Amino acid sequence: MMRRDKTFEFLIPRQVDDLDLSRGTALYMEDISVSFDGFKAINGLNFYVNTGELRAVIGPNGAGKTTMMDIITGKTRPDTGSAWFGRRMNLLRMTEAEIAEAGIGRKFQRPTVFENLSVFDNLELAKAGPRGVWSTLRAWLTVDEQERIEELAEIIGLKDHLPVLASTLSHGQKQWLEIGMLIMQNPLLLLIDEPAAGMTHQEMDRTIELLKQLAGDHAIVVVEHDMDFVRALDAPVTVLHQGAVLAEGSMAHIQSNARVREVYLGTQATEAI
Amino acid sequence: MSHLTGLFKGTPSLHGPRLLGRRSTLLFSLILLAAIIVIPICHALPPDHPFYLGTYSITLIGKYLTYAILALSVDLVWGYLGILSLGHAAFFALGGYVMGMYLMRQIGDRGVYGNPDLPDFMVFLNWESLPWYWWGFDAFPFALMMVLLVPGTLAFVFGWFAFRSRVNGVYLSIITQAMTYALLLAFYRNEMGFGGNNGLTDFKDILGFSLRSDSVRVGLFIISGLSLLACYLLCASLLTSRLGKLAVAIRDAEDRTRFLGYPVDRAKLAIFTLSAMIAGLAGALYVPQVGIINPGEFAPLNSIEAVVWVAIGGRGTLYGAVIGALGVNAAKTWFTGAYPEAWLFALGALFVVVTLLLPRGIAGLLFGRKKKAEPVRENDTAATTAQVRP
């Protein structure tokens, strides 16, 4: 079903003014701390992502994975620290919309698509392009763009569902739609929160394949609980614990790390790895 | 205006729900046009003819039409953008006051005190000269511009503050109510220079034609009808554009829209301001037909009533808002004539029944089945529940 023989135009990363990736690092997060009511959700976190890198982030519940994504996308402001996209863009000074337009896309843990719009409209809204109110009012889909949306719909397996309301899709289909929207948005850095939840093994394989294909041109950070999925991604892994990085390295390296086994996996969970 | 042509033709590709939207727009326009033509004809019939409509009825229907325009503006922000404004009557009343100021200036020296420079109430309060904010209202084009600008500016300033700081949901509803309440209190003050408690009244002419004459009343009715049609088409074209889809997206998942890179605040601000202008236009058409505008129009109850028209007609459908406004007001007229005591009971019961049993209003009852409404509603509820409950 996937057409590996063809490179889609919208999969080629776009150029963003002001974004300077010359040093090869897409995301810098240094010394970030944030607390809610005295609870330190993130505590002196340092986290870097290289351009085109595929990275998996794991960690027990409450390790600060989602909060970290909230900080990158501008939803939560940290108490201290700095976060830069490329070398010039200070994420802490930008709104969510500005961050998204600069090229950081996010897929939520719970799939959030626009329930009362058709699948087609969902994809149309996600499509990269001018975002201003006036240009949105006058926006007009060219035949070309319409075809591209249909092509993408084929990739994510929703070609037959284009005219139906997104609310009628199954959970897995919504996951795919959201990934599709992320691809339409064509960001330089993709943050993907638990993509495997609610997917069959077959769908998971397709997701992994898609992510690998996107990596290289796009930097991708995947947060996932499912160890099979993370192993299959075959990417460097960062382990978060109590709001800080506990260990970083290949899956094999992580699995042999004693501290990770101790604080994260515990005795019972060892079998799960 | 490429959308306007697209409204009726449309690409025959995929969009099921939108197809219904377009057919309904066409149907609505035809019915409204027919009414605009037929009702004046009925008025021209001899008075003993069974279909004869008196001037009183024409004016009454004209008034309902202005309410329908107000309902459209409420539906635009509530049904499509998810902002429940409990202060839209304020924009309506401001438009009305602007028109009232023009009509006051038209009185000239025919007031009780015969003062050519000052309206009667200013003479009564011993004011020496016309305050600066009354300047220019002798000119109709200026007044017409202000009808849109005054409510629009208030909405813009209010919205700019509110949306920028992410005041949402119930909080937003409550501060819109506070806004109209503050204006209500302010306009009661004589010092404001808008006639205090009595408001503006005793109008004589509009554009030199007597407001009492039959033909002017019919003319006002026709203008109200055409304005309703224009506003309807404007809203419909806006909603079929990508901005319309964006509005629905914001309503359903505001954060998600932000993460797609859309300037949510600005989009909301634009639609909210447009909606306030439409409400102002409705108020401006309302005042010459009822002959008075007073601070009572700012009462929070009026705003909530407008919301109820939309809820009863069916929010999220433009024709539903119009049906609701016309239906509820016709019922109100009939009830207050036949059983004045029972009207508030009936209205109150309508609120409860509609919210409990008819979340999609009359429109949902009439056309709901075609849209596979059931699963949508379930999911819709679940989504909002999850958002609101911590």
Place this chain on the structure above:
Amino acid sequence: MHSLMCTLLLLSPTLVAAQEAITSGDAELDPIFTAYVDGDRTDALTTLAGLDRGDKRALLTGILEGDLVLWKTESRIVRVEKDGRSYTLFDLVSGEELDTVRSRRVSRLKLDNRLRGFLRKLIAGLGLESEDPVERLTAVRALVSEPESIERQRIDALIENESNVDVLAALRAVRARQLVASSDPLEQQAGITALASDLSADSRRAIRDIANAPEDAELAPETREAAALAMVNQQRSVERYRTLETVFFGLSLGSVLVLAAIGLAITFGVMGVINMAHGELIMLGAYCAYFMQLLLPDALGAALMLSLPVAFLCTGAVGIVIERSVIRFLYGRPLETLLATFGISLMLQQLVRTMVSAQNVPVSNPAFMSGTVSFNEVFSLTLNRLYILAFCLVVFTALLILLKRSRFGLEMRAVSQNRSMARAMGVRSSRIDSLTFGLGAGVAGIAGVALSQLTNVGPNLGQAYIVDSFMVVVFGGVGNLWGTLIGGMTLGVANKLLEPWAGAILAKILVLVFLILFIQRRPRGLFPPRGRAAEAH
């Protein structure tokens, strides 16, 4: 010879009159009235005022006001009541009706302006010993303009025996004025000091008069300076007390706002339900007070006390009915509850209009609620406002304890934080919902009882408070009782502090505008809920 004749002629009527003795039905009075008619009027009046009789004041007033006349045919002094042209005559002492005559049968007792002034002073002097403090006060006040008309010893004696604060202050003012009027600068300054320590209107006027006395007045320069200084000091402390009073009025308004809003803080804050019928529940509570007073017209105080539990139960029950029949279908859809409960509010209003009346109904203050506590001349607090302030704090504390310390409060907070988890722990969430809503409604009811003591009770009572109540809850921060208390009090005081220079309506508008701006800056109020749960809210 000629001049003698003239004198005789002029005197003759008097001489004629003097020959007839005047009667009055009381032997003690006869010679006095005879002397009066003879023309010896000042002496006659002084004698009358010196008698040891209870009715002498009434007699003097009667002469002053022309109620006592001479019945010419009988040569008798009588009390008269005019009715058109006919005069009904009564005995002076017994009050027995004597006759009805034409106007020419009677003649008025002669009076001129000098004599009127003398009479007034006499009456005032008598008033100093009256039993009624109000009369005493009037009498003393009359002395202020002429402090020398009474001996110092007499004033000192009066000050000694006086118990009423107001009269005492006025007496002291008279005494101080006497001192000031003396020629001795030391005495003058002692007088100023005495006046300065007292903030009554009389003393302040006295000081002001001295400080602003014309240049040629016989005043020592030191006295004038002392008076000017005292005036400034007095003005300062009066202003201080005025501010204090304003703050009290603000707190009183705040307590009303808190009472009205606190029920809402529970339904809105804990349950996330927008109850637009909250104002009408307050109104129902106020009507409970009215009905209890109708039931117990002779024991208003008891009726008011009883109406607290009655209102709590009645409105609480109405609240539970509303929750069970409407709101429970709308959880998680706050905007829909807003509309549905607004419909309910319309029905409740119309219900009261139809069943009771569209007019306001009277609810009276029981004795212990009326009256004032005066701290000094310019600072006094009305008792009903003081009680309601205290009542507000009691209700607040009770609710706080209920929420924080009781099992019900615990379950309530559990349900509001995580419904499904609470249910899994065995909490019957739907029962908790009903009870919580009932509690909010019941608190609205007792707020209504309190409000019935301050404002008009009518079908529109609730509407006046609903917008304000929401403002208080939102301003204080949703889900936080302390926020509601502090928010309500702040808004009340702000409103009253603005009133003197902005006027009541403009002050209210300013507070509303401030609130709108405040919510923009801090959308979650003074005490926002924090943390991850708040993010999702």
